[in-house]
Amino acid sequence: MTQTVFAPWDDPNQKPLIRFQNVTKRFGEFVAIDNLTLDIFEKEFFALLGPSGCGKTTMMRMLAGFETVSDGRIELSGKDIGHVPPNKRAVNMMFQSYALFPHLSVWDNIAFGLRRDRKSKSEIDARVDEMLKLTRLEKFGRRKPHQISGGQRQRVALARSLAKAPKLLLLDEPLGALDKKLRQDTQFELMDIQESTGTTFVIVTHDQEEAMTVASRVAVMDEGRIIQVATPANIYEYPNSVYVADFIGDVNIIDATATPTGENTYALNWIDGQPPITAETKTTFSAGQQAHLAIRPEKIRISTERPDEAANALQGKVLDIAYLGNLSTYHVQLPGGQVIKAQTANTRRIARRDITWEDPVWISWSATAGVLLEH
Amino acid sequence: MKRMSWFNVTSLTLGFAFLYLPMIILVIYSFNASKLVTVWAGFSTRWYGELVQNDAFLDAAWVTIKVAVMSSTLATVLGTMAAYVLVRGGRFLGRTLFSGMIYAPLVMPEVITGLSLLLLFIGIGLDRGVLTIVLAHTTFSMCYVSVVVSSRLVTFDRSLEEAALDLGCSGWDAFRLVTLPIIAPAVISGWLLAFTLSLDDLVIASFTSGPSATTLPIKIFSAVRLGVSPEINALSTIMIAIVTVGVITASLVTKRNAVRAEADTRAAERAQA
Amino acid sequence: MRRFALIAVPYVWLLALFLVPFIIVFKISLSDLALAIPPYTPTMRDGIGDMFAAFDFENFVFLTEDDLYWKAYLSSLRIALISTFMTLLVGYPIAYGMAKAPDEWRATLMMLVILPFWTSFLIRVYAWMGILSNEGLLNQFLLWLGLINEPLVILNTNMAVYIGIIYTYLPFMILPIYAALDRLDESLNEAAEDLGCSRMQAFWLVTIPLSKNGIIAGSFLVFIPALGEFVIPSLLGGSGTLMIGKILWEEFFNNRDWPVASAVAVVLLLILVIPIVLFQRNQQKQAEAEQ
Numbered sequence: 001m002t003q004t005v006f007a008p009w010d011d012p013n014q015k016p017l018i019r020f021q022n023v024t025k026r027f028g029e030f031v032a033i034d035n036l037t038l039d040i041f042e043k044e045f046f047a048l049l050g051p052s053g054c055g056k057t058t059m060m061r062m063l064a065g066f067e068t069v070s071d072g073r074i075e076l077s078g079k080d081i082g083h084v085p086p087n088k089r090a091v092n093m094m095f096q097s098y099a100l101f102p103h104l105s106v107w108d109n110i111a112f113g114l115r116r117d118r119k120s121k122s123e124i125d126a127r128v129d130e131m132l133k134l135t136r137l138e139k140f141g142r143r144k145p146h147q148i149s150g151g152q153r154q155r156v157a158l159a160r161s162l163a164k165a166p167k168l169l170l171l172d173e174p175l176g177a178l179d180k181k182l183r184q185d186t187q188f189e190l191m192d193i194q195e196s197t198g199t200t201f202v203i204v205t206h207d208q209e210e211a212m213t214v215a216s217r218v219a220v221m222d223e224g225r226i227i228q229v230a231t232p233a234n235i236y237e238y239p240n241s242v243y244v245a246d247f248i249g250d251v252n253i254i255d256a257t258a259t260p261t262g263e264n265t266y267a268l269n270w271i272d273g274q275p276p277i278t279a280e281t282k283t284t285f286s287a288g289q290q291a292h293l294a295i296r297p298e299k300i301r302i303s304t305e306r307p308d309e310a311a312n313a314l315q316g317k318v319l320d321i322a323y324l325g326n327l328s329t330y331h332v333q334l335p336g337g338q339v340i341k342a343q344t345a346n347t348r349r350i351a352r353r354d355i356t357w358e359d360p361v362w363i364s365w366s367a368t369a370g371v372l373l374e375h
Numbered sequence: 376m377k378r379m380s381w382f383n384v385t386s387l388t389l390g391f392a393f394l395y396l397p398m399i400i401l402v403i404y405s406f407n408a409s410k411l412v413t414v415w416a417g418f419s420t421r422w423y424g425e426l427v428q429n430d431a432f433l434d435a436a437w438v439t440i441k442v443a444v445m446s447s448t449l450a451t452v453l454g455t456m457a458a459y460v461l462v463r464g465g466r467f468l469g470r471t472l473f474s475g476m477i478y479a480p481l482v483m484p485e486v487i488t489g490l491s492l493l494l495l496f497i498g499i500g501l502d503r504g505v506l507t508i509v510l511a512h513t514t515f516s517m518c519y520v521s522v523v524v525s526s527r528l529v530t531f532d533r534s535l536e537e538a539a540l541d542l543g544c545s546g547w548d549a550f551r552l553v554t555l556p557i558i559a560p561a562v563i564s565g566w567l568l569a570f571t572l573s574l575d576d577l578v579i580a581s582f583t584s585g586p587s588a589t590t591l592p593i594k595i596f597s598a599v600r601l602g603v604s605p606e607i608n609a610l611s612t613i614m615i616a617i618v619t620v621g622v623i624t625a626s627l628v629t630k631r632n633a634v635r636a637e638a639d640t641r642a643a644e645r646a647q648a
Numbered sequence: 649m650r651r652f653a654l655i656a657v658p659y660v661w662l663l664a665l666f667l668v669p670f671i672i673v674f675k676i677s678l679s680d681l682a683l684a685i686p687p688y689t690p691t692m693r694d695g696i697g698d699m700f701a702a703f704d705f706e707n708f709v710f711l712t713e714d715d716l717y718w719k720a721y722l723s724s725l726r727i728a729l730i731s732t733f734m735t736l737l738v739g740y741p742i743a744y745g746m747a748k749a750p751d752e753w754r755a756t757l758m759m760l761v762i763l764p765f766w767t768s769f770l771i772r773v774y775a776w777m778g779i780l781s782n783e784g785l786l787n788q789f790l791l792w793l794g795l796i797n798e799p800l801v802i803l804n805t806n807m808a809v810y811i812g813i814i815y816t817y818l819p820f821m822i823l824p825i826y827a828a829l830d831r832l833d834e835s836l837n838e839a840a841e842d843l844g845c846s847r848m849q850a851f852w853l854v855t856i857p858l859s860k861n862g863i864i865a866g867s868f869l870v871f872i873p874a875l876g877e878f879v880i881p882s883l884l885g886g887s888g889t890l891m892i893g894k895i896l897w898e899e900f901f902n903n904r905d906w907p908v909a910s911a912v913a914v915v916l917l918l919i920l921v922i923p924i925v926l927f928q929r930n931q932q933k934q935a936e937a938e939q
Contacts, residue, residue, distance in 0.1 A: 065842075401775045456658045473658075485878065486913070487913045490673060490910070494906070495672055514666055546650065577769075595771075
């Protein structure tokens with residue numbers, strides 16, 4: 001481990017900033033958060049990712065203090081904050097709707113939290129100006145929220161929640177209301193601001209691309225549980241379940257029975273009458289155990305001739321081609337009827353593409369291209 | 376999942392108790408056997424019996440209903456026309472004066488409206504009676520109708536009318552076949568509003584009525600000026616009962632229609648899928 | 649042609665039955681009392697020229713000289729102001745509670761607020777006569793509780809008038825405030841708390857300013873009719889309750905002094921113009937803000 005890599009979660013001596021310990025949250029009969037344990041470290045940009053209703057917003061609201069914990073405890077810097085009201089927490093939140101006070105100017109919105117701390121006028125002035133500068137809003141201080149654009153409102157909301165220099169900033173779908181182009185620009189802006197202020201960010205999002213772009217670590221949630229917590233690269237390359245593999249990016253899942261053929265290598269029988277697939281994994285499977293092979297479309301090669309050196313090669317027929325400009329995705333139907341997606345970069349002009357609909361093609365991938373999953 | 380704080384529960388409970396207790400007490404005491412309205416002397420329907428035999432009250436009730444039906448119908452026609460002119464009339468000479476005359480009666484103290492109409496009727500030598508009350512009530516309630524109807528017309532999708540014209544309707548046909556059916560709920564609530572305003576009115580009716588026509592509110596007012604009377608309690612109870620039944624029926628019908636419309640939509644969606 | 653008729657019918661109706669009567673009131677307010685039918689002079693029969701020549705502001709001068717009138721105007725203003733403020737104090741918590749109530753209750757609560765509108769105003773005022781009188785239920789209740797030893801005199805005082813105005817005009821206060829609170833985004837209050845406000849501070853700094861338009865609209869809707877109120881002061885108020893609506897009525901029906909009654913009406917109207925214009929401006933500003 002070198003000094004330049006930021007990975008406090010791998011360092012057993014690091015104390016987490018936030019610690020969820022067996023936290024459960026019930027609304028009547030409904031269990032929103034189910035016995036959840038999680039550490040988040042200082043200076044992290046942590047993303048809670050999941051479909052709507054998975055409990056990510058509840059977790060954020062518990063951190064902010066708007067929901068109480070039914071069971072377990074939440075610690076901030078080692079102290080239980082379970083019964084600290086929202087206005088007494090060194091935690092600030094950027095609301096999904098931005099929740100800018102419509103009757104106050106941009107300047108007064110940013111100063112709102114500082115005034116509650118009874119800071120002196122000069123301190124408030126300096127801090128608000130600093131925040132306006134940070135978010136490039138110097139010219140808009142006197143305007144009311146309805147007199148600025150959506151992107152500017154988003155920055156006001158960010159400035160307001162950062163003004164009190166919280167230990168932890170919560171961002172609830174911070175970019176959800178922006179259009180795609182603006183969202184991408186703003187993602188990088190968020191990362192810059194997070195880095196320059198050194199604040200710990202926890203972001204809630206349902207957009208996996210956004211989570212992958214901004215976060216140092218991503219927690220994939222489903223039905224009140226965390227399925228996997230890892231860096232974006234590990235989540236993508238080493239998902240721990242079909243659910244995660246499927247939720248993040250595009251994936252082909254091949255269901256099969258595993259037979260060990262050597263140390264860490266398995267032969268996968270996926271359909272009768274076809275040769276088995278070879279796959280390498282560090283997970284141990286017993287002979288005849290059900291397994292799911294997850295392979296990303298870009299890890300699969302497509303060619304008109306049978307490739308010479310490939311651990312796995314299957315013949316099929318092109319069903320569909322989705323042309324995305326920089327990439328093309330081919331839907332290839334295998335003899336058993338299963339459709340496999342293969343992706344290639346369009347490095348050549350489209351006129352010279354040699355594969356078209358109904359063509360018989362070969363798809364191939366190496367033994368380490370896919371991940372073998374138990375469930 | 377939202378739980379209400381004790382403060383909100385308390386303020387709602389006290390608030391609605393304040394709004395409804397006086398009327399509930401009135402209803403209870405209308406069944407009091409005693410002539411002394413503040414002392415409970417057992418259950419009795421005696422006052423209802425006396426009320427039914429009181430010809431003066433019955434006559435007044437009849438006059439009131441006649442006036443209310445006539446004035447609210449007239450007011451609905453005029454008010455709908457006025458709303459249409461306000462929302463769709465475009466520019467015409469004296470538009471500002473017109474909209475001013477629509478809104479002014481809403482905030483005008485009744486004593487002034489009543490006084491001014493009376494002076495007009497005397498000025499032109501019109502004998503005061505049912506006709507003058509109807510004219511007076513129509514004038515102020517048409518303004519309420521036009522406010523109710525124009526608020527509906529503002530949200531009305533104009534392209535519906537244009538479609539009707541495009542398909543060959545004349546302007547009047549487009550109004551009769553397309554606009555009117557769609558704004559009908561607003562027109563009906565305008566009529567109901569005008570009707571209750573007329574039933575309710577004491578001040579304007581006092582100014583504009585003559586000895587030949589006394590309305591129920593005038594009768595009630597002169598009776599209660601002398602103090603609380605059990606007969607008036609009985610009469611009030613009957614009026615409260617009519618209104619309650621009416622409003623609850625109306626809201627149930629609206630709700631049933633909404634439920635039915637939703638069920639229809641769902642069935643249609645299912646049929647499509 | 650049809651368009652002309654459509655505009656002309658309601659227009660002429662309002663001109664004849666709304667504007668013309670006003671002009672008559674104004675004209676009579678400039679005339680003198682006479683023992684004739686109609687009981688004022690000059691009339692149109694004296695000829696237009698003579699009629700205008702005989703006009704004077706005597707009645708208005710009279711209103712300023714007799715302190716009954718300006719006392720009544722002042723007292724009306726005071727009663728309307730106090731009762732508007734009290735209605736706000738009673739109405740705001742109810743509107744707030746409604747806005748915080750579960751969604752499935754809202755329609756019912758709304759109906760419960762509107763329902764009294766449909767019941768006779770006169771009956772609603774009358775209902776309080778039996779409650780507030782010396783032997784009334786309120787006094788019986790308080791005596792039974794032991795809070796008082798002898799009945800409180802409430803009926804026929806200004807207090808009874810305040811209660812009557814609060815009671816009858818409460819829905820006018822609740823509805824606009826409820827509308828404003830209902831539009832209020834819950835996350836604004838959460839944001840205020842998140843930034844360090846206590847619940848109470850968030851209420852004063854966020855909820856109150858953002859329901860300001862509802863408060864203003866509701867207050868005008870109570871204040872304007874309360875100012876010219878007649879039924880409430882005459883049934884619940886006493887001989888000491890001076891309200892201009894009552895004075896006008898008595899001037900007209902008891903004293904038969906039409907010119908003075910008309911002058912009273914004209915002045916009342918002039919006083920009302922200010923709150924009406926302010927109210928109108930507030931509504932317009934709100935409509936513009938919503939666009």
